[in-house]
Amino acid sequence: MRETDFISGFAKGLSVIEAFDAVNSRLSITDIARMTGLERATARRCLLTLTQLGYADYDGKFFTLTPRILRLGHSYLSSTPLPRLMQPFLDQLSEKTGESASASVLDGDEIVYIARASHKRVMSINLNPGSRLPAYCSSMGRVLLAAMSDDEARRILEDSNRTANTPRTKTSVPELMDEVRKVRLQGYAVIDQELEIGLCSIAVPVRNTRGITIAAINIGAQAPRVTVEEMVERYLPVMQSTRDTIAGVLV
Amino acid sequence: MRETDFISGFAKGLSVIEAFDAVNSRLSITDIARMTGLERATARRCLLTLTQLGYADYDGKFFTLTPRILRLGHSYLSSTPLPRLMQPFLDQLSEKTGESASASVLDGDEIVYIARASHKRVMSINLNPGSRLPAYCSSMGRVLLAAMSDDEARRILEDSNRTANTPRTKTSVPELMDEVRKVRLQGYAVIDQELEIGLCSIAVPVRNTRGITIAAINIGAQAPRVTVEEMVERYLPVMQSTRDTIAGVLV
DNA sequence: TGACATTTGTTCGTATATCGCACAAACTGT
DNA sequence: ACAGTTTGTGCGATATACGAACAAATGTCA
Numbered sequence: 001m002r003e004t005d006f007i008s009g010f011a012k013g014l015s016v017i018e019a020f021d022a023v024n025s026r027l028s029i030t031d032i033a034r035m036t037g038l039e040r041a042t043a044r045r046c047l048l049t050l051t052q053l054g055y056a057d058y059d060g061k062f063f064t065l066t067p068r069i070l071r072l073g074h075s076y077l078s079s080t081p082l083p084r085l086m087q088p089f090l091d092q093l094s095e096k097t098g099e100s101a102s103a104s105v106l107d108g109d110e111i112v113y114i115a116r117a118s119h120k121r122v123m124s125i126n127l128n129p130g131s132r133l134p135a136y137c138s139s140m141g142r143v144l145l146a147a148m149s150d151d152e153a154r155r156i157l158e159d160s161n162r163t164a165n166t167p168r169t170k171t172s173v174p175e176l177m178d179e180v181r182k183v184r185l186q187g188y189a190v191i192d193q194e195l196e197i198g199l200c201s202i203a204v205p206v207r208n209t210r211g212i213t214i215a216a217i218n219i220g221a222q223a224p225r226v227t228v229e230e231m232v233e234r235y236l237p238v239m240q241s242t243r244d245t246i247a248g249v250l251v
Numbered sequence: 252m253r254e255t256d257f258i259s260g261f262a263k264g265l266s267v268i269e270a271f272d273a274v275n276s277r278l279s280i281t282d283i284a285r286m287t288g289l290e291r292a293t294a295r296r297c298l299l300t301l302t303q304l305g306y307a308d309y310d311g312k313f314f315t316l317t318p319r320i321l322r323l324g325h326s327y328l329s330s331t332p333l334p335r336l337m338q339p340f341l342d343q344l345s346e347k348t349g350e351s352a353s354a355s356v357l358d359g360d361e362i363v364y365i366a367r368a369s370h371k372r373v374m375s376i377n378l379n380p381g382s383r384l385p386a387y388c389s390s391m392g393r394v395l396l397a398a399m400s401d402d403e404a405r406r407i408l409e410d411s412n413r414t415a416n417t418p419r420t421k422t423s424v425p426e427l428m429d430e431v432r433k434v435r436l437q438g439y440a441v442i443d444q445e446l447e448i449g450l451c452s453i454a455v456p457v458r459n460t461r462g463i464t465i466a467a468i469n470i471g472a473q474a475p476r477v478t479v480e481e482m483v484e485r486y487l488p489v490m491q492s493t494r495d496t497i498a499g500v501l502v
Numbered sequence: 503t504g505a506c507a508t509t510t511g512t513t514c515g516t517a518t519a520t521c522g523c524a525c526a527a528a529c530t531g532t
Numbered sequence: 533a534c535a536g537t538t539t540g541t542g543c544g545a546t547a548t549a550c551g552a553a554c555a556a557a558t559g560t561c562a
Binding site: 004005007010012014017018019020021024044046050052053065066067068069070071072073074075076078079080081084087105107108112114115116117126128130131132 | 256257258260261262263264265268269270271272273275276295296297299300301303304306315316317318319320321322323324325326327328329330331332335338356358359363365366367368369377379380381382383
Binding site: 259263293296 | 549
């Protein structure tokens with residue numbers, strides 16, 4: 001690929017969109033320039049372009065994103081077969097177990113939810129397709145890391161911002177690598193309140209016919225209601241069965 | 252705003268992302284060029300830029316979007332207070348009624364789901380934040396149209412692609428305008444299987460302290476289980492109460 | 503199978519639009 | 533009113549988009 005096959009104006013514009021988050025929802029030109037490292041003039045041009053296209057609003061001082069931005073993420077969810085394919089099976093799984101069931105894939109050091117059947121809220125934050133959680137401390141993240149080589153997994157763990165969300169969170173790379181290897185051997189991962197106190201979850205990998213792990217599915221439950229052993233006993237068989245059904249539908 | 256305050260490369264790139272949908276998930280350079288109206292050379296540059304940034308994959312022939320695209324839509328959902336603010340109230344509403352509760356805003360002639368508490372699946376398609384439905388035949392759409400002036404609402408209806416999803420779907424503009432005016436007077440909208448056979452829904456507007464309608468909330472139920480009259484009787488009071496609670500939290 | 507037609511992808515020179523800088527103007531709060 | 537910030541603008545240097553020509557792959561028919 002040649003140098004000129006890269007449209008820097010496009011890349012800059014995308015970084016401007018990503019600069020908006022929960023903490024920074026109303027941003028001025030200078031704010032954006034600071035956050036993205038772009039020149040103020042460039043940031044301004046990106047923001048005015050977004051505004052003109054209807055992706056952003058401008059009150060003369062601050063810019064905010066509009067719901068039109070959701071078209072972009074929706075392009076992925078609707079154009080990728082996996083989320084739609086998995087949804088009915090997650091619904092069944094949630095129905096059978098009485099708990100929330102989700103599917104996710106890896107993007108960098110984060111898992112990205114691609115489908116979800118939420119039964120009742122067990123987590124403090126709301127999860128939807130598109131939501132992200134750190135891979136190192138989530139059950140699906142452990143499963144997806146276990147699908148890679150040790151070297152790749154270690155590199156991702158090393159580059160992760162490994163904060164201890166709870167006293168139980170494992171944060172050291174050797175400790176996490178031991179966990180990843182264990183998950184690889186046993187074929188499932190259990191997280192016991194490492195992400196949030198009171199939240200337990202179990203995940204298994206979903207593999208295509210070539211044996212490549214393409215996603216993970218999980219079930220989350222409230223810790224006081226069920227022990228780790230009970231989770232494995234109660235949910236693992238039905239999850240494995242669901243996983244095999246999904247794998248049978250995959251190409 | 253001057254001519255040069257518009258980055259056409261950025262705008263073109265965004266149109267490339269939006270070209271991907273359920274029907275077109277694996278696209279060649281020529282496909283994209285046809286769909287977006289861009290030159291093949293330009294489409295190629297946009298796609299290679301997306302690939303280099305990790306937003307797309309390229310197998311030498313076809314391009315597909317990656318989950319990284321979801322970061323963009325997530326920027327909106329996390330940066331906008333409304334979805335997060337509404338979620339717990341939708342959860343309560345869904346809990347109380349035993350049905351799915353959602354919130355949406357208008358984007359052009361479509362409603363966009365910004366939050367949802369899904370109880371059980373009543374629709375054939377899965378709805379999530381970011382999902383879109385045509386405004387003319389959805390309960391929340393009718394409510395949001397009713398919040399505009401007659402002229403604005405009529406213009407949107409005239410520009411809509413009004414297909415009859417079911418035999419009950421209202422499609423003529425005068426008929427829909429009558430409906431919109433009725434909704435404006437009574438303060439709620441009921442859709443009886445106009446979107447999908449077997450699906451009934453009721454919606455009310457959510458207004459801020461200045462009386463501006465900023466969103467709509469709705470409840471969907473299976474038509475055989477409940478008549479239109481029962482829906483209004485059973486759900487309208489609790490929805491109005493939820494709406495007032497939400498309005499109280501708004502600035 | 504081989505030759506031709508068609509479609510698709512890539513490269514290139516040039517016209518032109520964008521970038522980044524420096525400066526000017528408008529705000530903000532003291 | 534003034535210093536400190538933030539936003540808007542003009543301009544030369546530079547990078548991008550366009551259109552066409554070329555190359556490669558694919559499809560078609562005898």
